[in-house]
Amino acid sequence: MRRSADRQAGMTLVELLAAIAISLLIIGAVHTVFLSGIRAYQRIGIENELRSEADYAVAMVMNKLYEFAPDGIDTDAAKSNHHQLTFVNDQEPTIDVGTGIIAPKTTAPTELTIELQNGALAINGKAVSSSRLLLDDQSQLSFRCLRQEGMICRSGVITIELSVKDPNHADPDSWLYIRPFTLKTEFGF
Numbered sequence: 370m371r372r373s374a375d376r377q378a379g380m381t382l383v384e385l386l387a388a389i390a391i392s393l394l395i396i397g398a399v400h401t402v403f404l405s406g407i408r409a410y411q412r413i414g415i416e417n418e419l420r421s422e423a424d425y426a427v428a429m430v431m432n433k434l435y436e437f438a439p440d441g442i443d444t445d446a447a448k449s450n451h452h453q454l455t456f457v458n459d460q461e462p463t464i465d466v467g468t469g470i471i472a473p474k475t476t477a478p479t480e481l482t483i484e485l486q487n488g489a490l491a492i493n494g495k496a497v498s499s500s501r502l503l504l505d506d507q508s509q510l511s512f513r514c515l516r517q518e519g520m521i522c523r524s525g526v527i528t529i530e531l532s533v534k535d536p537n538h539a540d541p542d543s544w545l546y547i548r549p550f551t552l553k554t555e556f557g558f
Contacts (some may be wrong), residue, residue: 376470408545419502419533423552426490426498430483433492437481439558440473441521442512451509453484457521463553483510487501490531503539505549507532529554 375379403500459478462471482493488503489496498504508531514522534549 380393382432411440411545412547415535415538415545416550419535419550420552422499422502423531423533427501427531427552427554429497430492430529433454433483434558439481441518441523442514442527442558443480443520444514444517444522445520448450452486453482454510454512454527456481456483483502485510501535501537503534503536505532505534507549507551526555526556526557 426442434456437456437458439458440460441457443455443457457480459476459479460473461476463474464471484491484494485504485508486494486496488505489500490498490504509528511528512522512525512529513528514525516522516524530551530553532549532551535547538545538547
């Protein structure tokens with residue numbers, strides 16, 4: 370059995386070019402999938418941070434309301450816009466020493482204002498949301514009154530609707546664009 374000395378083992382130029390082209394297609398597809406995965410991971414991370422910031426701001430509001438213990442909402446101030454709620458504390462429980470019955474006694478009113486101002490959630494004019502969290506014009510504060518006495522709503526449901534966006538990623542043409550999303554919280558008083 371004789372082999373020819375003229376034959377050399379190896380690949381032709383056409384085979385080499387075909388292998389390189391196939392390799393480039395596979396590498397390009399893997400690179401695209403990898404980059405889109407990284408971008409999705411970053412986008413989800415930013416959205417979770419924004420949700421956490423919004424949850425913190427709403428928790429601050431609820432803690433302040435719990436601490437203030439309001440007797441109602443001033444409906445006159447609240448009807449003018451959906452960007453402010455003014456809570457009133459104007460009653461103090463007193464005990465009638467003769468009968469032992471607890472009855473509310475009207476006192477000088479104190480107020481707590483929750484408002485949306487300059488893209489932030491504020492309590493008595495002080496922002497409780499970070500500068501990273503930007504609230505747009507779709508955000509609103511509202512309530513449904515169940516029991517009203519004069520200009521004060523004594524019982525009802527408060528709705529806080531925050532339309533959240535990230536000022537650092539608000540450009541729709543950016544590869545890391547975060548679409549604004551809405552968080553809604555309802556609770557009774």
